[in-house]
Amino acid sequence: CKNFLDRVPPSSLKENLVANKKGINALLIGVYGALDGQDFTDGDMTNLSGGAGFAVSPDNWIYGSVCGGDAHKGSDHFDAPPILDLARYTAGATNSFLNDKWRVDYEGVTRCNTVLRLLPQVTDMTDEEKTEVEAETHFLRAHYYSDLKKMFNMVPWIDETTTDMKTPNNKDIWPNIEADFQFAWEKLPLTQSEVGRPNKWAAACYLAKTYMYEHKYPEAEALFDQILVSGVTSKGEHYQLRNRFEDNFDAATENTSECVFAIQFDANDNSGTSANANQGEMLNYPYNGPFSCCGFFQPTQDLVNSYITDAQGLPYLDDYNNHSITTETLDPRLDWTVGRQGIPYLDWGVHPGDAWIREASTAGHYSPKKNVYWQATQDKYYDPRGWAPGNAINYNLIRYADILLLAAECAAQLDNPDKAQALVDSVRGRAARPESEVYLYKDDSAPMGGFQDVPAANYNIARYPAGTFSTKGKDFALKAIYFERKLELAMEGHRFFDLVRWGIASETLNAYFAFEGNLTLDVQGADFTKGTNEYFAIPQRQIDLTTNGGTNTLQQNNGYH
Amino acid sequence: PCAIAIPASVLHPQEQQEEVLLKQLFRQTEVKFGVSIAYKSELVKDQKAKVDLAACKSPEEVLDKVLAPFNLSYQKVREHFYLIIAKEVTHTSASDAVQRPVHGKVTDAKGAALPGVTVRVKGTATGAVTAPDGTYTLNIPGTGNDVLEISFVGYETKSVTVGSQSEINITLTENTSTLNEVIVTGYTTQRKKDLTGAVTVIDIGEMVKQPSGQVTSQLQGQASGVTVIGSGQPGQEPVVRIRGVNTFDNNTPLYVVDGVPTQSINDLNPNDVASMQVLKDAGAASIYGSRASNGVIIITTKRGTGKVKVKYDAFYGRQYPKGGNAFHTLNSQEMANLRWLSYKNTGTPLSDTLYGNGATPRLPDYLQPVGLMEGDPRVNPDLYYVNPNYTDQNDYNSFYYITRANKTGTDWFHEIFKPANMTSHNLSVSGGSDRGNYLFSLNYYNQQGTLTNTYLKRYIIRSNSQFNLSKNIRVGENLSFSVTDNPVVDLLTASGAVGMAIREQPIIPVYDIKGNFGGSNGIGLGDAMNPVAMQYRTRNDRGQVNRVFGNIYADVDLLEHFTLHSSFGGEVNSGWRHNFTYPQYENKENAGVNSYTETTDFAHNWTWTNTLNYHNTFSKVHNLNVLVGTEAYDERTREQIGTTQDFFSFDPDYVDNGTGAGGQTIRSTRYSAGLLSLIARVDYSFNDKYLISGTLRRDGSSKFGANNRYGLFPAASAGWRISQEAFLKDVRWLTDLKIRGGWGIMGNQLSLTPGNAFTLYGGNKNTSYYDLQGTNNSVLLGFQQVQIGNPDAKWESDINTNIGVDATLFGGKLEVSADYFQKNIKDLLYNSELPGTYGTAPAPYSNVANMKNQGVDLTITSHTDITKDLKFDATVTLTTFKNRIVKIAKGVDYFDSQARNFSESIIRNAVGQPISSFYGYKITGFWNSQDEVDKADQEAQTKTNDPGATFQEAAAPGRFRYADLNHDGVINSDDRTFLGNPNPKVSYGINLGLTYKQFDFSMFLFGVHGNQIWNQVRWWTDFASSFDGAKSKTALYDSWLPDRTNAKAPIQEGEGSFSTNSVPNSYYVESGAYLRCKNVQLGYTFPQQFGNRIHIERLRIYVQAANLFTITKYSGIDPEIGGSDVRSFGIDEGTYPSQRQFLAGLNLTF
Structure with missing residues (x-):
């Protein structure tokens, strides 16, 4: 009768069945599977922690872009209130999105640690094969940790050897992250047969970016120099900006020369759900238009004004908000980044302005654009399986323009203004190409019928005149580089983390609140507290769950309680 | 011999x-x-x-x-x-007196003849026994003051003065004392007077009067110690809790039907129930060991006796949803006025795409194209194009909607809630002899829901039979087969059909100009969905659940004192359900996909029980009953769900998983678990006075790791029938008095998953598969941890103490049973959340929590004959319990759930509080002026020494002022407090019965007291700034204004805030107390003579009203608010209210 009670749990595998080559490879793919943080349960677009999918969107549209002043939360005032608290810097330790974000990043870490923990038990793999798995896993773990580090600053380091999961957050983990990327940089192959896997240059880029966060400029420069000369994508293509800016945001032209490391999204993949279809951005489509959801992530006036250019085609680095988009010239990247009235919205038609806005009084008049699919290819790249749209447009965690601008920043910090300017100009040069402008439709009533040769707005963009950076000095150079990152990488989830890295979050964001708060109600009266809001609160739930005998294991960040 | x-x-x-x-x-x-x-x-x-x-x-x-x-x-x-x-008393030869004959007939209350009744002249040996037709004749001494004493076992003894009468007809009333009633308890039967555990015996006759398809629904208020919370949805299994909440997960009691344990009696035919007992304490229930913690309900089904009997019971009724303005919704013009009010309060210009410009809003003739008036060329019907069955996004993108405004306002509640019919027919044939017995029954039940396209349609047949093979061998079977179709809607959620009926704006018409659905797909119309469309789209969905439940058994009497009993029983469930998802077009947020989903499942479980019973009496006074046994239980389920997308046609005859052109997904689940048990029970009584009982069960469960696989569950109880003591023998009004007490341990392992002990891995296309190759349309297999294992989980123990008293007074005219109980649940198994550093794989169940329940159960029954023809019965049941969470896990003092539309959670389950407590800010009133705000800020600045401090975020005139509960001078999350809880302090049922001659009247009242409801509906309707949906009269007419400070709702604004509706606060907490007249019935039984003429044994007809009235202060549509998750219930966000039911029925016996 004893056997009667010995039952093997159905539909799952015990450890002994996965500690082999096939199992390890599947577990490694599972680590990639956590990159988007998404799940789909009971017909709802959820995240791995059980909350809303968008709470942990891997492009950090909430934490990087909304919190950084690129965009409003959008929609109705009352839609997804935790985002509003984040945007206004009133989000405390009990904000549910922060807890989801924490848990989902640590799920990624846990998956990495599972691979590394089981790997020594595997007997049917060669040492080379094991090293390759280790290198990819270290790369991915460092990715998850760098996200945690940027969000929460002091976080516990848990690796495959950790037994006490209530580890204190009393150490700076940048060195650990560095070590993981270093390992990956040393051990990863030059190219990969599967494009979604990082190669050694991806590790180099991520490592260099890590150095930049640590302000280790000489180490960063050494790497950037190698990357600029020899860096190739996982497919072996030399890193190079695409001629057309929009190519970075179209599923048809992804994983090309500008892609350093991307999350591979897909549509209609037979999962029956939209979980793998950039679900974290499911809310970020114009409202009342041809999309089923939901009017979130509306670019700010402050961002839009940043694209105004002077007669030389250069940005107004300081007083851009004193200029008008209707009377002055514009950087064409504006119209690939922001949906605004009167401009063709990809091939969906001319953006009608407030008719596609849910509540202009709350969140202004603009729509997001970089994450939106084209009508002509919607059968391929649009996924209708959730209650809000999914799409197959990859999110580039690092694209080459990001690296060029980081390298520029590094050069400027190391007092090499000409090199810095050349790098900035290469980015501006691409934006200035005619392919990177938006053109009017041939026929507004048939937007899929193609474009005329007439630009949709009065574009004027140029490289900085030779010697500008060296003439105007380091401060100017840095300001110009910072501004260039804003323009180039807007709405891609980087802005807030950049501001913190540069140490200018407080003044920049309070100036933004002062300006934007006069225009929309959502950020009216919002305030950024210097010394506190540079990092988000450690989730109270995590502090509570890790107490030991009444003492907290996790210490809260400064200024939160 | x-x-x-x-x-x-x-x-x-x-x-x-x-x-x-x-x-x-x-x-x-x-x-x-x-x-x-x-x-x-x-x-x-x-x-x-x-x-x-x-x-x-x-x-x-x-x-x-x-x-x-x-x-x-x-x-x-x-x-x-x-x-x-x-026996008939022999006539005495009282020749010395002047004897004269007296004759008459003895009948029972219903007029049936009573044979065998002793009729005696008081104080003499003269008497007679009634003949089979109930008649008697005897000679009385004729002393002039002769008194006849009429006695019959089971009936009240009656005295009649003869006087000069020569014919005396007598009606006897049943002696209602139930002391000798034999009831079925754990693996045995006991007389009620011998019980030492806390057992409630349910009055089946009263219970089945409630017109419902579920025995569990009928149970509401009928048994002390049992809390039942349901809804008006046909077929929905209500939440049943015995003596409160015992664990954080599954609190379903164990049902034992004819000796076979099961988790559900949802398709048990109420007409088949013969008896029902609730085992509440360890003394009674602990013999069910690991499945006893939530209480045990023992049910036996009917058996045949005597001559062949055919019974037909039927009713037909009509059900009416609540009338009037169910959610106190504004009409279309008032909605516009409210928007203008909020614009004014916020300082927004009075201008709106929908309502135009100017001092007063104007209702447009058309919602789509937005804001247009009649005659506008853009509303020319020729422009209209909507294809409701579109399959192509480009087709959808080309729609041209034309929708007229409904200026009077759509009553969405009554668009989906309509009067509906219900009927039940039950036919049974039964009979028996000393060679065996049989019962066959057939039931058809059809309750249409008042909410369109919800219903319960069910057929049940039952066959119970027993064959007495010899004097000491009996074999038999009980078998029930049911077929059910029961589509239901999601309740208590804003996204369900009822939630949408609350939210959809009244200006939206049900249909557009061409008869396609109207909806929020315009401007300023919110984002709710058309609930009529939602329900209409389910019209072709069907399902069927087939369930066979029953057992076969054998009893063998061995030697002198032994009985061997073996029963093999269980159930086989199989079913399918299909539904079609139509593309939406009328709403703001439309899902464009069309898909078909079919679910099939197959589940079975079996229980094999073998017991050996020994009974003997020693030295005339020692009564000993010993039972030992074994039991094996095996449960397996499998389910498959397939979905196919993109159909050429939506014709229901065409669509299935084979005909769709698009993606297909298929998913399976399996489950397997087993229990092996040893059972022992000893009942001993001394002189019918001192009763002792002990039970012991050892359970082994497949859900535990090898280390802690077996658990022991002991219990002991004792009773003392004080009334049998000499010093109380003479107290005549005290028929019986017993004091009981018991202690024991019960267990629980329901919630554990079969894989709890193991760390497991698996793949999931949503979460671990990945498009590593960048194909844009496919994923590669990937694995993740799917279970964190805990090999050390052990049995939880529900340590239970019970003290009770049973009293029978005045020969059964009054019976009282009262119990006080305490349950300490130690090592409670709970999958308490792990720190995020473990990852998100499901946490295993561990023995981490403690919980405590205490309370009192009380049942009072009385039977009174007011006059000869007028009799009155009353039963009152009372259930109280107090639940406290004692511990959740080491270092974990609370867990939250249900943020709904807030940025913080509504419910906090915390140590020291009842489960599912409401948590948030306490409102002390409104800020009535900016001065008040400024003053509070200044005080905050002084108190905190921070010149930038504000007392309360977003404080402004007309908004809520919160209580600074920790007196630190500012309002922050530390000022949140427990605002109430949904556990009723008291629930009670009152059964009243009156019979007058052939008429019978009964009334059943049920109520709860001392609980709160979180009325989340008010979040949607009372704040203009909550989502742009339908709003309430409160928002417009009872909201704060400078000259209306004595208001209910805060100032109506464009934006919500911390100080109004973005955090949970006490605005939503209301008393959930109510008293409901569940049932009133008036019946007439035709006299025997009438029946004899048409060869009918009994014919009764009745009319009935159910849910006739409800007395409550709760402002929502129905105060009966449940929720299946014990950790988060009591939140009303749109329920299926109980409907008034009017029925007529008949009971016929041939």
Whole structure:
């Protein structure tokens, strides 16, 4: 009768069945599977922690872009209130999105640690094969940790050897992250047969970016120099900006020369759900238009004004908000980044302005654009399986323009203004190409019928005149580089983390609140507290769950309680 | 062979030939044959006889032998139940008096003749026994003050002064004392008076009067200690809790139907129920060991007796949803006025795409194209294009909607809630003899929901039979087969059909100009969905659940004192359900996909029980009953869900998983678990006075790791029938008084998953597969951890103490049963959340939590004859419990859930609080002026020494002012407090019955008290700034304004805030107390004579009203708010209210 009670749990595998080559490879793919943080349960677009999918969107549209002043939360005032608290810097330790974000990043870490923990038990793999798995896993773990580090600053380091999961957050983990990327940089192959896997240059880029966060400029420069000369994508293509800016945001032209490391999204993949279809951005489509959801992530006036250019085609680095988009010239990247009235919205038609806005009084008049699919290819790249749209447009965690601008920043910090300017100009040069402008439709009533040769707005963009950076000095150079990152990488989830890295979050964001708060109600009266809001609160739930005998294991960040 | 007496005692063989008290012989007969023998003590007082019980093959044989020497005989009242009665008294030759004859007829309350009744002249030996037709004749002494005393076992004794009458017809009332009632308890039967555990016996007759398809729904208010919370949705299994909440997960009691344990009696035919007992404490329930913690409900189904009987019971009724303005919704013009009010309050210009410009809003003629008036060329119907069955996004993108505004306002509640019919037909054929018995029944039940396209349609057949193969071998079966179709809607969620009926704006018409659905797909119309469309799209969805439930059994009487019982039973469930998802077009947020989903499942479980029972009586006073047994339980389920997308046609006859052109997904789940158990039970009584009972069960469960696989569950209980003591014998009004007490341990392992002990891995296309190759349309297999294992989980123990008293007064006119209980649940198994550093794989169940429940159960029953024809019965049940969470896990003091539309959670389950407590900011009033705000800020600045401090974020005139509960000078998350909880302090049921001649009237009232409801509906309707949906009269007419500070709702604004509706606060907490008239019934039973004429044994007709009225202060549509998750219930966000039901029915017996 004893056997009667010995039952093997159905539909799952015990450890002994996965500690082999096939199992390890599947577990490694599972680590990639956590990159988007998404799940789909009971017909709802959820995240791995059980909350809303968008709470942990891997492009950090909430934490990087909304919190950084690129965009409003959008929609109705009352839609997804935790985002509003984040945007206004009133989000405390009990904000549910922060807890989801924490848990989902640590799920990624846990998956990495599972691979590394089981790997020594595997007997049917060669040492080379094991090293390759280790290198990819270290790369991915460092990715998850760098996200945690940027969000929460002091976080516990848990690796495959950790037994006490209530580890204190009393150490700076940048060195650990560095070590993981270093390992990956040393051990990863030059190219990969599967494009979604990082190669050694991806590790180099991520490592260099890590150095930049640590302000280790000489180490960063050494790497950037190698990357600029020899860096190739996982497919072996030399890193190079695409001629057309929009190519970075179209599923048809992804994983090309500008892609350093991307999350591979897909549509209609037979999962029956939209979980793998950039679900974290499911809310970020114009409202009342041809999309089923939901009017979130509306670019700010402050961002839009940043694209105004002077007669030389250069940005107004300081007083851009004193200029008008209707009377002055514009950087064409504006119209690939922001949906605004009167401009063709990809091939969906001319953006009608407030008719596609849910509540202009709350969140202004603009729509997001970089994450939106084209009508002509919607059968391929649009996924209708959730209650809000999914799409197959990859999110580039690092694209080459990001690296060029980081390298520029590094050069400027190391007092090499000409090199810095050349790098900035290469980015501006691409934006200035005619392919990177938006053109009017041939026929507004048939937007899929193609474009005329007439630009949709009065574009004027140029490289900085030779010697500008060296003439105007380091401060100017840095300001110009910072501004260039804003323009180039807007709405891609980087802005807030950049501001913190540069140490200018407080003044920049309070100036933004002062300006934007006069225009929309959502950020009216919002305030950024210097010394506190540079990092988000450690989730109270995590502090509570890790107490030991009444003492907290996790210490809260400064200024939160 | 039966003539030689061998008394029961084997301890004293020398007493073999001795006579034994009749009482004892009856008791031995009862035990040996599993029957009940009732008698009046006076009849058998001190009389002795000798009979060899072992040689007797039937109780009848024993009784024949035993009673022969006396003036006694017996009557078989029903199967297993015998009455000892006096034989016809021989006439005394009272020749000295002037005798005269008196005759008459004795009948029961319903007019049926009573044979065998003793009619005696008081104080003499003169008497007679009534004939089979109930008539009697006797000669009275004729002294002038003769009194007839009419007595009959089971009935109240009656005295009648003869006077000058010569014909005296007598109606006897049943003696309602239930002391000798034999009831089924854990693996045995006991007389009610012998019980030492807390057991509630349910009055089935009263219970089944409630017109519902579920026995569990009918149970509401009928049993003390049992809390039932349901809804108006047909077929929805209500939440049943016995003595409160015992664990954080599954709190479903164990049901044992004819000896077979099961988790659901949802498709048990209420007409088939013969008896129902609730085992509440460890003394009674602990014998069910690991499945006892949530309480046990024991049910037996009906058996046949006597001659062939055909019964037909039927009713037909009409159900009416609540009338009036269900959610106090504004009409279309008022909605516009409210928007203008909020614009004014916010300082927004009075201009709106929908409502135009100017001092007063104007209603447009058209919603789509937005804001247009009649005559505009853009509303030319020729432009209209909507294809509701679109399959192409480009087609959808080309729609041209034209929708007229509904200026009077759509009553969305009554667009989906309509009067509906219900009917039930039950036919049974039964009979029995000493060779066996049988019952066959057929039930058809059809309750249409008042919410369109919800219903319960069910067929059940039952066959119960027993064959007495010989005097000591009986075999039989109980079998029920049911077929059910029961589509339901999601309740208590804003995204369900009812939630949408609350939210959809009244200006939206149900249909657009061409009869396609209207909806929020315009501007300023919110984002709710058309609930009529939602329900309409389910019209072709069908499902069927087939369930076979039952057992086969054998009883063998062995040797002298042993009975071997074996039962093999269980259930087989199989079912399918299909639904089609139509593309939406009328709403703001439309899902464009069309898909078909079919679910099939198959589940079975079996239980094999073997018990050996030993019963004996020693030295006439020691009564011992011992039972040992084994039980094995096996449960397996499998389910498959397939979905296919993109159909050429949506014709229901075409669509299935084989005909879609698009993606297909298929998913399976499996489950397997087993239990192995050893059972022991000892019941001992001394002189019918001192009762002791002990039970012990050892359970082994497949859900635990090898280390802690087996658990022991002991219990002990004792009773003292004080009324049997000499000092109380003479207290005549005290028929019986018993004090009971018990202690024991019960267990629980329901929630554990089969894989709990193991760390497991698996793949999931949503979460671990990945498009590593960048294909844009496919994923590669990837694995993740799917379970964190805990090999050390062990049994939780529900340590239960119970003290009770049972009193029977005035010969059964009043019965009181009261219990006080305490449950300490230790090592409670809970999958408490792990720190995020473990990852998100499901946490295993561990023995981490503690919980405590205490309370009182009370049942009072009374039977009164007000006049000869007018009788009154009343039963009151009362249930109270107080639940406290004692511990959640080491270092974890709370867990939250249900943020709904807030940025913080509504519910906090915290140590020291009842489960599912509401948590948030406490409102002390409104900020009535900016001065008040400024003053509070200044105080905050002084108190905190921070010149930038504000007292309360977003404080402004007209908004809520929160209480600074920790007195730190500012409002922050530390000022949140517990605002209430949904656990009723008291729930009660009142059954009232009146009979007058052929008429019977009954009324059942049910109520709860001391609970709160979180009325989340008010979040949607009372704040203009909450989503742009329908709003309430409160928002417009009772919201704060500078000249209306004594308001209910805060100032209506464009934006919500911390100080209004973005955090949970006490605005939503309301008392959930209510008293509901669940049932009123008026019946008429045709007189016997009428029945005889048309060859009918009994015919009764009745009319009935259910849910006639509800007395409550709760402002929502129905205060009966449940929620299946015990950790988060009591939140009302759109429920399916109970409907008024008016029925007419008949009960017919041939």
